[in-house]
Every structure is written in C-alpha cells, then in structure tokens.
Amino acid sequence: MNIGIVGTDRSDWTCSALAAAAKTFGSKPVVFSLRDVTSSITGSAQLISDSVDLTALDAIVVRDVGAGGLDEVAFRFDVLNQLAEHAPVFNSPDAIQKAANKYVSSVLFRKHGLPVPRTIATHSLEEAKKALSMFGRAVVKPLFGYKGIGIVSVCDDSEGVSMVESMLSEKGMLYIQEFIHNQGRDIRAFVVNGEVAGAMYRIAPQGSWINNLSRGGRSEPCQLTGEQEEMSIEAAECVEADFAGVDLMEDGHIGQGTYVIEVNGTPSGKGIFESCGTDVASLIMRHVLKAVRT
Ligand SMILES: Nc1ncnc2c1ncn2[C@@H]1O[C@H](COP(=O)(O)OP(=O)(O)O)[C@@H](O)[C@H]1O
Ligand SMILES: [Mg+2]
Structure with missing residues (x-):
C-alpha cells in the first residue's frame, strides 16, 4: 500500500x-x-x-x-x-478544520457538555471590556493559533483595557477566554481511535504561563483520572478526529475540576514519545492501515 x-x-x-x-x-x-x-x-x-x-x-x-x-x-x-x-x-479535512478553529471547537465542546473556560467572541469593544471585567484576568487567542503563538494575557486594569482596544482595532474581532488559575502546567492527552494512548504534563518555564513545549515547557508523564480520559475522548469525538492531541487544564483551586482548552487535529508525537515512550505515530499508522484494509 x-x-x-x-x-x-x-x-x-x-x-x-x-x-x-x-x-x-x-x-x-x-x-x-x-x-x-x-x-x-x-x-x-x-x-x-x-x-x-x-x-x-x-x-x-x-x-x-x-x-x-x-x-x-x-x-x-x-x-x-x-x-x-x-x-x-x-484526520479528515473537516476534522482538521474544526479542531484548528478555536471558536468552532469550543462551541462543539460546550454543545457536548464538556467543561470549557468561559469564553466570549465579539466584534464589540463594549462586550470585550465587559468580558474582561467579568473574568478579571483573561487570555486573548488567535482563532487559528498554534504553539502558543500570539496568545496574550490581560488583566482588568487600565493597561489590560488599552491592550484589548488595540488588539480589537488590529484584528477586528477578539476571542477572549477566562484565565484558568492553574498549577503552572497543563495536560496534553493523546487520543487514537477513541482511546487514550497516553498523556503528559507540560510545565511552563520559570516566569511564563504558556505551557507549550515549543515555548520552552518541559514534559512529565501524567496519569489521567477516569474523568479526564473520558473528556479527552469526547473532545476528539466532538471534532470527529481519528487521532488528536487534547489540551486540558486543571484549576489550581482544589475541587474546581478540569477544563478542555483545545483539541489539535495535527498533533506532534515527539513530546509524548520523549517523556513517556508512547509511540503515537505507530498507533496512528496501525489504525489507518486497519481502516483501509477492512
Ligand atoms: N484559559 C486559559 N487559562 C490559562 N492558560 C491558558 C488558557 N488557555 C491557554 N492557556 C495557556 O496557553 C497555552 C496555549 O493555548 P492553546 O489554547 O492550547 O493554544 P495553542 O493552539 O497555541 O496551543 C496552553 O497550553 C496554556 O498553557
Ligand atoms: Mg495548545
């Protein structure tokens, strides 16, 4: 073949x-x-x-x-x-597109009952300011961003409001999400064919709040809870991805739970291989060949 x-x-x-x-x-x-x-x-x-x-x-x-x-x-x-x-x-082109668009995927997560951080997408400065005041601290993300590029953290103060003003006039619309106060780490879980293949913590470098490995984060193996496994599988299903890298974030306040941050339809397999020895590429290829042969 x-x-x-x-x-x-x-x-x-x-x-x-x-x-x-x-x-x-x-x-x-x-x-x-x-x-x-x-x-x-x-x-x-x-x-x-x-x-x-x-x-x-x-x-x-x-x-x-x-x-x-x-x-x-x-x-x-x-x-x-x-x-x-x-x-x-x-993944199918449709799955890749749905996963790549943070607005579309968050709407799908919400529709499927997954916990998503409160998020506002708007063209309006008034609504953007209201979101900032509601969240206290927020992250503004490009809809089609990746590798933590272009993500900005803003607080509800005069500096934050003027940053929101200038980002809105530059981009025309903003995707504003409440900042999840975490433990300096997030979780990347890999799902292949409806099963979790493995997961790792990504720990932000000193002084940073962005956990992506490509932004200097380091990884450690992670044992997901049963609930986190189900959330990861469901997040991949929401966008109809055969395989996915799902980003989860645990709230730093005990008992506040885990949120789905995003799903990646074209994830890198390097980090999980290096930190856990999980060979996602082989699992994906085995799934593909099995699907083609049957
Ligand atoms: N709502 C949030 N609260 C706190 N940190 C966040 C939030 N959203 C994203 N981050 C941080 O920013 C990183 C990148 O965000 P993400 O939505 O995964 O976009 P990307 O596609 O660029 O990876 C996450 O891994 C996490 O470290
Ligand atoms: Mg991410």
Whole structure:
C-alpha cells in the first residue's frame, strides 16, 4: 500500500515517525507537502506533487497542512477534500478544520457538555471590556493559533483595557477566554481511535504561563483520572478526529475540576514519545492501515 504523509517538513520528528511506522507495517510512505501540489484543471484533472499522482494513493495521513494566508490554506484544504474522494484522509479535512478553529471547537465542546473556560467572541469593544471585567484576568487567542503563538494575557486594569482596544482595532474581532488559575502546567492527552494512548504534563518555564513545549515547557508523564480520559475522548469525538492531541487544564483551586482548552487535529508525537515512550505515530499508522484494509 502507498500511504501519503502530508507534511511541510520531511525532517519533522512526527513526519519521520509516521513514515517509519508505515514501513514497519509493510507499506510504502509517500511524503509530500501540500505546498508542492499542483492542480491541473486543463483537459483531464490532475493532482500531482513531484510527478507523483496523488490520486493513486491508498490512504493519506496529515501531519501538517502548513501555515499561510487565506488563499493558500483554503486551496490546500480544497486539495485535501479532492484527495479524500480517492482515498481516506486521516484526520479528515473537516476534522482538521474544526479542531484548528478555536471558536468552532469550543462551541462543539460546550454543545457536548464538556467543561470549557468561559469564553466570549465579539466584534464589540463594549462586550470585550465587559468580558474582561467579568473574568478579571483573561487570555486573548488567535482563532487559528498554534504553539502558543500570539496568545496574550490581560488583566482588568487600565493597561489590560488599552491592550484589548488595540488588539480589537488590529484584528477586528477578539476571542477572549477566562484565565484558568492553574498549577503552572497543563495536560496534553493523546487520543487514537477513541482511546487514550497516553498523556503528559507540560510545565511552563520559570516566569511564563504558556505551557507549550515549543515555548520552552518541559514534559512529565501524567496519569489521567477516569474523568479526564473520558473528556479527552469526547473532545476528539466532538471534532470527529481519528487521532488528536487534547489540551486540558486543571484549576489550581482544589475541587474546581478540569477544563478542555483545545483539541489539535495535527498533533506532534515527539513530546509524548520523549517523556513517556508512547509511540503515537505507530498507533496512528496501525489504525489507518486497519481502516483501509477492512
Ligand atoms: N484559559 C486559559 N487559562 C490559562 N492558560 C491558558 C488558557 N488557555 C491557554 N492557556 C495557556 O496557553 C497555552 C496555549 O493555548 P492553546 O489554547 O492550547 O493554544 P495553542 O493552539 O497555541 O496551543 C496552553 O497550553 C496554556 O498553557
Ligand atoms: Mg495548545
């Protein structure tokens, strides 16, 4: 079987691990970047990358779609949707899009009864100020952010209000979430095919409140409670992801519970492998090959 692996960087740990897993299971990995795909609508339609006909692949696993402007990213999702007509794509383009959009995923979490921090999305300065005063401390996030980039913490004081004003005039709308007073850590849980494969704490570096490993956080193995396991599985289900990295945050106040922060439809497998030895790439590839064979 020829398994397409979509990634912008061939040397990326997860991309390499997926390719290695495909080989271990007797398949041929075909790594390509959506940036290199050319679609021809002249005569017979074609989707090629490096002269490879992508419509002949048996399945496709998406490691990352790649950042970019609206036209670029929209085109890449259109290509993924076209490819999905020829072979199953994991995660589906729809799941990746729902997970990537923090507003959409939070609405889905809420709809499925998962605990989400109080959140306001608005174009209005008045509503943004009201949210800040209600939350006391808040985080303002880009809807399509990743790796903790562009997240800002604001307090309900004159500096916070003027930051909200300038962010709103720059972005046009704001996604404002109450700050969860935590223990300097969050949890990244991995779900593959409706089961938790493993979880790790991510501990923010000294002086920071952002726990992403790519922002200097360090990881430690984490044993989820039964409730946290169920929340993680449900969060992945909300966006219909076959595999996902789910971010959870425990409130620092005892007994206040755990919140779902976000779900990632194209997670890195590096951190969980290094901290717990959990090989998410193999689990994903096994699931993909089983789904294709049956
Ligand atoms: N509501 C919140 N309260 C406190 N910290 C938060 C909150 N939301 C996010 N964070 C911190 O910011 C990090 C990045 O936020 P997240 O929503 O996961 O976006 P990204 O897609 O950039 O990873 C989280 O891992 C956590 O450390
Ligand atoms: Mg995150």
